[in-house]
Each structure stands twice: as structure tokens, then as C-alpha cells.
Amino acid sequence: TIDPERFRETFERYSEIGRTENDGLHRLALSEEDREVRDLFVSDLEDLGLDVRIDGIGNTFGRAEGTDPDAEPVLIASHLDSQPYGGRFDGQLGVLSALETLRAFDDEGVEHRRPIEIVNWTNEEGSRFKPALMGSGAFTGELDLEEVLGHADADGVTVAEALDEIGYRGDEPVGPREEYHSSLELHVEQGPKLEEEGLSVGIVEGVFGMAWLEVTVHGDADHAGPSPMYSRKDALVAAADVVTAVRRLSNRFADDVVTTVGELEVEPNSINVIPSEARFTVDVRSYDDAVVAELVEAVEREVATACEREGVEYDLEEIWRIPHTEFSPTVAETALSAADAVDASHRAMVSGAGHDASYVNEITDTAMLFVPSVDGKTHNEVEFTEWADAVEGARVYAETVRRLADA
Amino acid sequence: TIDPERFRETFERYSEIGRTENDGLHRLALSEEDREVRDLFVSDLEDLGLDVRIDGIGNTFGRAEGTDPDAEPVLIASHLDSQPYGGRFDGQLGVLSALETLRAFDDEGVEHRRPIEIVNWTNEEGSRFKPALMGSGAFTGELDLEEVLGHADADGVTVAEALDEIGYRGDEPVGPREEYHSSLELHVEQGPKLEEEGLSVGIVEGVFGMAWLEVTVHGDADHAGPSPMYSRKDALVAAADVVTAVRRLSNRFADDVVTTVGELEVEPNSINVIPSEARFTVDVRSYDDAVVAELVEAVEREVATACEREGVEYDLEEIWRIPHTEFSPTVAETALSAADAVDASHRAMVSGAGHDASYVNEITDTAMLFVPSVDGKTHNEVEFTEWADAVEGARVYAETVRRLADA
Ligand SMILES: NC(=O)NCCC(=O)O
Ligand SMILES: NC(=O)NCCC(=O)O
Numbered sequence: 001t002i003d004p005e006r007f008r009e010t011f012e013r014y015s016e017i018g019r020t021e022n023d024g025l026h027r028l029a030l031s032e033e034d035r036e037v038r039d040l041f042v043s044d045l046e047d048l049g050l051d052v053r054i055d056g057i058g059n060t061f062g063r064a065e066g067t068d069p070d071a072e073p074v075l076i077a078s079h080l081d082s083q084p085y086g087g088r089f090d091g092q093l094g095v096l097s098a099l100e101t102l103r104a105f106d107d108e109g110v111e112h113r114r115p116i117e118i119v120n121w122t123n124e125e126g127s128r129f130k131p132a133l134m135g136s137g138a139f140t141g142e143l144d145l146e147e148v149l150g151h152a153d154a155d156g157v158t159v160a161e162a163l164d165e166i167g168y169r170g171d172e173p174v175g176p177r178e179e180y181h182s183s184l185e186l187h188v189e190q191g192p193k194l195e196e197e198g199l200s201v202g203i204v205e206g207v208f209g210m211a212w213l214e215v216t217v218h219g220d221a222d223h224a225g226p227s228p229m230y231s232r233k234d235a236l237v238a239a240a241d242v243v244t245a246v247r248r249l250s251n252r253f254a255d256d257v258v259t260t261v262g263e264l265e266v267e268p269n270s271i272n273v274i275p276s277e278a279r280f281t282v283d284v285r286s287y288d289d290a291v292v293a294e295l296v297e298a299v300e301r302e303v304a305t306a307c308e309r310e311g312v313e314y315d316l317e318e319i320w321r322i323p324h325t326e327f328s329p330t331v332a333e334t335a336l337s338a339a340d341a342v343d344a345s346h347r348a349m350v351s352g353a354g355h356d357a358s359y360v361n362e363i364t365d366t367a368m369l370f371v372p373s374v375d376g377k378t379h380n381e382v383e384f385t386e387w388a389d390a391v392e393g394a395r396v397y398a399e400t401v402r403r404l405a406d407a
Numbered sequence: 408t409i410d411p412e413r414f415r416e417t418f419e420r421y422s423e424i425g426r427t428e429n430d431g432l433h434r435l436a437l438s439e440e441d442r443e444v445r446d447l448f449v450s451d452l453e454d455l456g457l458d459v460r461i462d463g464i465g466n467t468f469g470r471a472e473g474t475d476p477d478a479e480p481v482l483i484a485s486h487l488d489s490q491p492y493g494g495r496f497d498g499q500l501g502v503l504s505a506l507e508t509l510r511a512f513d514d515e516g517v518e519h520r521r522p523i524e525i526v527n528w529t530n531e532e533g534s535r536f537k538p539a540l541m542g543s544g545a546f547t548g549e550l551d552l553e554e555v556l557g558h559a560d561a562d563g564v565t566v567a568e569a570l571d572e573i574g575y576r577g578d579e580p581v582g583p584r585e586e587y588h589s590s591l592e593l594h595v596e597q598g599p600k601l602e603e604e605g606l607s608v609g610i611v612e613g614v615f616g617m618a619w620l621e622v623t624v625h626g627d628a629d630h631a632g633p634s635p636m637y638s639r640k641d642a643l644v645a646a647a648d649v650v651t652a653v654r655r656l657s658n659r660f661a662d663d664v665v666t667t668v669g670e671l672e673v674e675p676n677s678i679n680v681i682p683s684e685a686r687f688t689v690d691v692r693s694y695d696d697a698v699v700a701e702l703v704e705a706v707e708r709e710v711a712t713a714c715e716r717e718g719v720e721y722d723l724e725e726i727w728r729i730p731h732t733e734f735s736p737t738v739a740e741t742a743l744s745a746a747d748a749v750d751a752s753h754r755a756m757v758s759g760a761g762h763d764a765s766y767v768n769e770i771t772d773t774a775m776l777f778v779p780s781v782d783g784k785t786h787n788e789v790e791f792t793e794w795a796d797a798v799e800g801a802r803v804y805a806e807t808v809r810r811l812a813d814a
């Protein structure tokens with residue numbers, strides 16, 4: 001059984017690295033803060049006597065051998081990077097639940113037949129570098145390693161350069177060395193459902209499909225005063241039309257569809273100049289992949305219509321698409337019976353947030369556990385999970401991992 | 408008479424400082440490029456034997472004495488700062504027409520009864536530091552000097568700090584030392600009218616009134632995936648509604664009304680995060696001050712409605728308002744008869760762009776000359792004026808100044 005005291009102390013210590021004034025977390029992938037937390041993670045793995053490996057995209061593994069050297073290992077993982085001014089629980093709670101699980105096994109001499117590998121995946125968030133789930137995507141071969149190493153942040157720094165800069169481009173080849181038996185990830189729900197129903201644990205059976213688009217509208221800069229309205233080609237006016245259309249788009253589909261414009265940047269961004277360029281992103285999600293495809297087409301039509309209306313040109317690129325995930329019923333059932341065994345309240349659910357576990361599910365039987373997010377808030381400094389729920393989740397997690405590692 | 412060769416060479420030399428790849432000009436107020444062009448301007452004034460003064464907001468004066476030491480001087484002026492990636496003619500052409508006028512008088516020993524003061528006003532554009540017409544506004548007492556010295560750019564650098572940084576916070580008190588007789592400014596039209604009618608010179612009889620608003624919408628950051636649409640407080644969705652409304656607003660008024668959103672910035676600006684903040688500007692203009700007041704109220708209502716619809720809070724600040732200007736009929740008539748005397752084609756017109764001459768008109772009889780802008784384009788690297796038109800304008804300018812300085 002896990003040690004709630006130690007679990008919480010460790011959580012507080014990790015939360016110091018990149019902590020914001022408002023007790024949030026600003027620890028962008030491959031930043032200086034990310035280096036610092038990775039160093040701490042590696043030293044914690046070494047203190048546990050684990051064999052540590054770092055691969056060519058910075059994914060960091062610690063291996064606890066099992067009693068059967070020939071058994072396929074169990075992979076337990078999440079991520080330590082954060083959103084800009086995000087929360088402390090997103091990702092970190094999963095990595096530290098896995099760490100606490102291994103510490104508890106070590107403490108109490110819990111024998112496990114299978115090796116257990118704990119992993120911190122690189123760049124889950126996709127905020128500084130697109131797309132999200134980059135480390136797990138490259139590891140499982142779902143994303144092209146060379147391609148993503150070349151992706152640049154807003155300042156033009158590539159993933160490869162940032163890895164070198166913080167010293168986390170490891171020697172290990174990127175990809176599995178062997179077959180895994182199964183995988184489990186704990187994460188905060190990031191939505192309101194568990195809290196609304198007063199439950200401590202979600203058994204996650206699937207993840208939404210999603211697509212990301214990047215649109216650049218090319219207008220014509222001119223003076224906000226003497227340029228008659230009829231002469232204008234205002235890139236922002238067209239972009240604003242699309243923002244409104246994207247918000248409304250979800251209404252045409254079932255309940256679960258979500259559509260968001262998260263980034264928008266204007267050039268030259270001067271008060272008395274008609275915008276010459278507007279660059280924005282669109283994020284569309286549904287559990288139904290056909291609906292995601294329809295949403296993408298609808299967005300494409302809205303962009304075309306808005307730009308024609310304003311007489312401006314545009315570029316549109318689909319930069320990421322991931323189909324919906326159906327997790328392993330076997331792993332989910334193991335989690336469910338573990339939750340019953342430790343007497344935790346729970347329900348089955350699907351996730352609207354993307355998770356590394358989706359890519360991992362492509363190479364081994366995978367499922368996830370959720371713990372509640374207060375008010376459903378996340379990607380926000382106020383993100384919070386009641387500590388009692390975090391502990392409940394970690395208990396179910398440790399028990400599930402124990403069962404998987406002996407299966 | 409002016410020397411077209413020298414005029415053009417000087418123009419080319421000045422255009423090198425802050426020249427962009429696409430032959431535009433990027434010379435923001437009080438930047439390193441602005442320092443460099445100011446140094447050149449001062450040395451050109453000194454070469455002409457003028458008495459040079461720099462005041463506490465960086466306005467730079469050169470004085471050519473007249474034959475009558477007691478006569479009130481004529482002020483001839485424009486500005487050397489540019490928009491981000493703006494054009495080479497906006498402002499600079501006016502300063503260099505004034506310089507060429509003084510050079511021509513010097514060359515040919517043209518005697519003038521009145522002293523003539525040439526001025527480069529600080530920060531006409533209002534892009535890096537708001538508001539526009541800052542130097543002339545402080546000089547004429549229409550803007551509060553201490554207040555504007557404290558205004559900061561996007562990086563938090565204040566006007567006072569930037570002046571010190573480039574060494575242009577001068578010793579001269581800010582404000583007129585004596586009464587002026589009159590003032591004249593040449594500028595590019597920045598609109599399409601002169602070109603449409605095939606004319607070389609506009610005699611500007613007035614300038615639009617205008618108001619600038621700054622709006623910050625405060626939403627709530629959350630995850631683009633698991634946050635149900637009904638739970639969202641998306642700052643960008645509300646801002647986009649206002650952008651659309653501002654574009655439409657002009658349709659409710661007469662032809663001359665223009666309404667623009669030039670700046671928009673989103674926080675945290677992450678693809679999978681619901682925007683927590685959207686900051687944007689609104690620029691509204693009309694020759695009718697009552698219409699400007701109505702436009703401001705209409706924008707305030709649109710912001711309130713859009714924010715209520717989305718359930719978000721906002722701050723709205725009117726950061727600048729300037730009434731419409733009616734220039735001096737006497738100076739305009741002098742310009743008109745000078746245009747006839749040198750045989751330049753011309754028409755009377757009003758300006759939709761703000762000009763330092765509006766503030767100067769508060770302290771002395773003022774008017775302006777316009778030369779055509781190809782396609783009406785400005786605040787854009789492609790800004791262009793046919794050289795024949797520039798020369799025609801400078802000829803009318805020199806002749807008008809000669810007449811004013813002897814009146
Ligand atoms: N869980 C999480 O925040 N993932 C980031 C990727 C996404 O779903 O946008
Ligand atoms: N002439 C000019 O570009 N002025 C800048 C101030 C404004 O009109 O916005």
C-alpha cells in the first residue's frame with residue numbers, strides 16, 4: 001500500500017519546479033524547468049535502484065526487474081511537462097502515482113513476476129511544440145521521429161535543438177525493445193463528470209478522436225483612417241468570422257462534440273493598421289471519427305467562405321489527426337476489480353483530452369484511471385484535485401499495477 | 408525653386424535607415440533606427456547653419472532666422488518615425504520637403520522676413536507608444552507631458568526610458584517659446600482620392616475626429632477537450648463577436664465613417680486551451696465629432712453584449728480622442744494660390760488620417776498639403792508615391808512657405 005505522506009511530499013517537491021505566483025505550473029516541454037524536473041525524476045529513479053534509459057526524443061525510462069526475467073513488462077507512465085500557466089496535477093500526478101507505486105513495492109518487498117517500466121513521455125501537451133503526445137507517438141511509431149524532431153516552437157527552436165540544449169537527447173533508440181504485457185496511466189479527469197457524481201475514480205475505456213488545423217489568412221495592411229471600408233482586405237475580420245463559426249459548429253452535432261480556437265495572432269498588430277495577417281488554430285474533437293472528419297470539412301468550408309467574403313487568401317493545414325481510442329477491456333476490468341478491492345467509488349468513462357495512453361494502446365493492452373478535477377478546470381493555474389481523491393486514485397493504481405505485473 | 412535631384416538623393420539616404428527587405432520602412436518611434444535617422448537629421452540641420460534645439464520629448468527643431476528679428480516664425484514640420492513594416496513616404500516625405508525648402512532658400516539666397524522653424528515631431532504613428540501625435544500633442548499642451556512620458560510599449564519600456572536610451576530627451580522645455588505666425592505640413596494622402604482624380608496636390612482643409620479604445624476580455628482558461636461547450640467562458644469568442652460588430656458598425660453611418668480592430672492578443676495562446684484573455688483595440692473615425700461619440704457608445708454596447716452572451720468580464724478604456732480639425736482658411740488659400748502659381752493640379756480635401764498639424768492648428772494658423780498615394784496604400788511596405796508627384800508637392804510646399812514667411 002502506498003504512503004500518502006511521502007506521495008504528497010514528493011508532489012509538493014516536484015510542484016516547486018516551474019511553480020507560478022498563483023500556485024500553478026509553467027513547465028513547457030524541453031524548457032529549463034523541464035530539464036530541472038527531469039533531473040529530479042532521474043535521481044529519484046536511481047535512488048530506487050532502477051535501471052535508467054533515455055531515448056532519442058527524451059522519453060525517460062526506469063526499469064524494476066521482476067522475478068521472471070522472461071516475462072513481458074508492464075509500462076506505467078505519464079508526463080511531466082505542463083501547459084503555459086497550467087496546473088500542477090495534469091500529467092505530474094500520473095508520473096508520481098507510478099513512482100509511489102514502485103516505492104511502495106520496494107518498501108514492502110512486494111514481489112512482481114513481470115518487470116515494470118516507469119516512463120516520463122516527452123512533450124505530451126503540444127503547446128510549445130506541436131503536435132501533442134509527441135514522445136509516445138514517436139516511441140510507438142505513430143508519429144515520424146525525424147519529422148517531429150524538426151518541428152519548431154514560436155521562436156524557431158526545433159525539438160532536436162531543445163533536446164540538445166537541456167541535455168535530454170538520449171542514446172537509446174526510440175521504440176520498444178521488446179513486447180509489453182500491458183500499460184496503465186493515471187491522470188486527472190480535466191472535466192466535470194467525476195466531481196458531479198461524487199466519485200473518486202474513473203475507469204477510462206476510450207479517448208476522443210481529434211484534429212488540429214492551422215490557418216493563416218493573408219489580407220492587406222493599410223491605414224485605419226483614409227482607407228475606405230470597401231477597399232479593405234482585413235485578415236482579422238475573416239478570422240473572427242471563423243472563430244464565431246467554430247464556436248457554433250458544435251451545436252450541429254451530438255453532445256460530446258467540442259470545437260475551439262485556442263491561438264490567434266495578428267500582423268502587424270498596430271492599432272491604426274488594417275491587419276495584413278491573422279494566424280489561428282482550430283481544435284475539433286468527438287468520440288466518433290466520422291464526426292471529426294465532418295468537423296474538419298465544415299471548418300474548411302467556413303474558412304473558404306469567410307475569406308471569400310472578405311476577398312482575402314488563406315493557407316490551411318491539418319497538422320494533427322488522431323482517431324478515437326478504445327482501450328483494452330482486460331486492463332480496464334483489472335482496474336475495475338482493483339477499485340472494488342480497495343473500496344474506491346468509480347465509474348466507467350471516456351476522455352475528451354488526448355493522452356499518451358492512446359498511442360501506447362497501439363502497441364500493448366492499455367487503459368487509464370482518472371481522478372476528479374475540481375470544477376472540471378484544467379490547463380489553468382487553478383486546476384485542483386482534492387488530496388483524498390489523489391490518494392484514492394494512487395491506491396487503485398498501485399493495486400491494478402500489482403495485478404497486471406503478476407498476471 | 409527646389410532641386411529635385413538633391414531632394415531624391417536625400418530621400419533615398421534617409422530611406423536606408425530602417426529599410427526592410429521589401430523596400431518598406433521599419434523605424435518605430437524611439438528605436439535604434441529612430442536614433443540613427445535623428446542623428447542624420449540633426450547633422451543636416453547643422454550643415455545648413457541652423458540653430459538646433461531638442462525638447463524634453465525629443466521634438467527636434469532647426470531655426471533659420473529671417474530678416475525681421477521681431478516677426479513671428481513659420482513652423483514647417485512632419486515626422487520621421489514609421490509604422491511596423493510601414494512605408495518610406497509616410498512622414499519622412501514631409502520632413503524632407505521642409506528640409507529641401509530650406510536648402511533651396513539657402514542656395515538661392517531667398518530672403519524671408521520671418522524666421523522659419525523646421526521640426527521633426529516625436530512618435531506621430533502611435534504604434535509602439537500610444538497615443539499618436541505624441542510630440543506635437545505635448546508641445547501644444549493638448550496631451551499631458553508627464554502622462555505620456557510614462558506610457559509604456561508592449562515590453563514595458565516607457566517613453567521617458569526610450570528617450571534616454573537613444574539620447575533624445577533634450578534640455579529645451581516642451582512648448583512654444585513664442586507665438587507662431589503659421590504652420591504647414593506636407594504628407595502623403597494615404598488614401599485613394601488624388602490618384603483616382605489624377606491630381607498631384609491636395610489642399611487639406613480638415614482632419615477627421617477619432618477615438619481609440621482598448622478592451623480586455625477576461626474569460627477562463629480550460630481544456631479544449633473535456634470542457635463541455637456549455638461550461639466555457641472563452642475570451643476570444645466574445646472578442647471575435649466584437650471584431651465582426653465593429654466591421655459592420657460603419658454601415659450604419661455615412662460614407663466617411665471607418666471602424667477598425669488593429670490589435671488582438673490572446674492568452675495563453677495555446678492550441679488546446681480555451682482563451683482566458685483577449686486584448687484588442689478599436690479605432691473609429693468620422694469628420695463629425697458627434698458621430699465619433701455615437702460610434703464609441705455603439706462599441707461600448709457591442710462589447711457589453713458580446714461579453715454578457717459569453718458570460719465573461721471585461722475592461723474598456725478610451726485611450727485617445729481627438730475632435731475633427733478645421734484648418735486655417737488663410738493658410739489653405741495661400742497654398743492654393745501657390746499651387747496655381749507653380750501650375751500644379753490640385754483639389755481641396757479632408758484627411759482620414761490623423762496628423763501633427765491638427766494639434767499645431769490649436770496654437771497657430773495651420774494647413775496641409777497632400778501628394779497622391781498609389782492605390783491609396785499606406786502603413787504597408789508597398790506604400791508608394793510617384794516621384795513626379797512628390798516633386799510637384801515639394802514645389803508647392805516651398806512656394807507656400809515662401810509666401811507665409813513674407814506675409
Ligand atoms: N491531457 C492533456 O492535457 N493532453 C494534451 C493533449 C490534448 O488533449 O490536447
Ligand atoms: N498619418 C498617420 O499615419 N498618422 C498616424 C495616426 C493615425 O491617424 O492613426
